[in-house]
Amino acid sequence: MRKKIAAGNWKMNTTPAEGVKLVSEILGKVSEVEGDVELIVCPPYTHLATILDKVKGSRIMVGAQNCAWELSGAFTGEISITTLKEMGVTHVIIGHSERREFFHESDEMMLKKVRLTLSHGLIPIFCIGEKLAEREKGIQFEVVVKQMEKVVYQLSEDDLKKVIIAYEPVWAIGTGKTATPEQAQDMHGFIRNSISKQYSSAVANTIPILYGGSVKGANAKEIFSMPDVDGGLIGGASLSVSEYIEIAKSF
Numbered sequence: 619m620r621k622k623i624a625a626g627n628w629k630m631n632t633t634p635a636e637g638v639k640l641v642s643e644i645l646g647k648v649s650e651v652e653g654d655v656e657l658i659v660c661p662p663y664t665h666l667a668t669i670l671d672k673v674k675g676s677r678i679m680v681g682a683q684n685c686a687w688e689l690s691g692a693f694t695g696e697i698s699i700t701t702l703k704e705m706g707v708t709h710v711i712i713g714h715s716e717r718r719e720f721f722h723e724s725d726e727m728m729l730k731k732v733r734l735t736l737s738h739g740l741i742p743i744f745c746i747g748e749k750l751a752e753r754e755k756g757i758q759f760e761v762v763v764k765q766m767e768k769v770v771y772q773l774s775e776d777d778l779k780k781v782i783i784a785y786e787p788v789w790a791i792g793t794g795k796t797a798t799p800e801q802a803q804d805m806h807g808f809i810r811n812s813i814s815k816q817y818s819s820a821v822a823n824t825i826p827i828l829y830g831g832s833v834k835g836a837n838a839k840e841i842f843s844m845p846d847v848d849g850g851l852i853g854g855a856s857l858s859v860s861e862y863i864e865i866a867k868s869f
């Protein structure tokens with residue numbers, strides 16, 4: 619039985635005060651989420667300390683949206699994995715399409731980040747997904763497998779087993795256009811099969827694969843009902859308490 623996960627990526631939204639208000643309101647409704655669904659919020663770096671303090675003792679875990687690719691040193695503006703670990707962060711989003719596009723992150727950087735995250739005992743949420751033009755050309759499967767090959771397929775089996783994969787078709791992010799449940803399942807099944815070929819079916823069957831791209835309360839149930847979809851990496855809708863809770867209740 620794989621984990622079920624509702625991870626909220628707040629991106630560059632909320633001020634510190636707004637973030638604390640949001641997480642406090644989520645905490646107030648968390649008892650509505652039955653079962654063992656893992657709830658993760660990923661606020662901006664500046665809110666991590668106060669939010670970690672706020673959620674202490676609750677079932678909410680806190681993730682970062684990124685980390686530096688080196689351990690320490692002259693990297694102005696970056697945040698190290700040791701800082702995140704010391705603070706109590708448990709997850710790190712790596713390779714989000716917005717980081718790939720706007721910050722030109724390379725596969726090498728992403729691999730370093732994934733390795734550092736794992737070696738410090740944190741869990742990487744590694745994002746992959748094709749752009750609209752790539753889907754229109756029908757090369758979405760090749761694109762995604764290449765993204766896996768360059769980063770997570772470089773890991774040992776033991777390390778790979780600790781990774782969460784998030785499939786986020788770029789054309790569905792923040793656009794209101796969601797992949798149909800069948801499109802999501804096609805890709806998730808393909809990814810799981812690819813992991814199985816590369817490692818083993820036992821490994822493939824343990825790895826959570828999240829879907830991201832305009833997930834909301836109204837479509838989560840249908841998407842999460844697909845056999846290879848283990849939850850969501852939720853952007854916009856995770857900023858609304860009622861939407862996020864509804865999504866978390868959709869398993």
Ligand SMILES: O=C[C@H](O)COP(=O)(O)O
Pocket residue numbers: 627714786790791792793794830831832833851852853854855
């Ligand atoms: O990390 C989350 C994804 O980019 C999805 O964002 P969205 O739910 O706003 O489309």
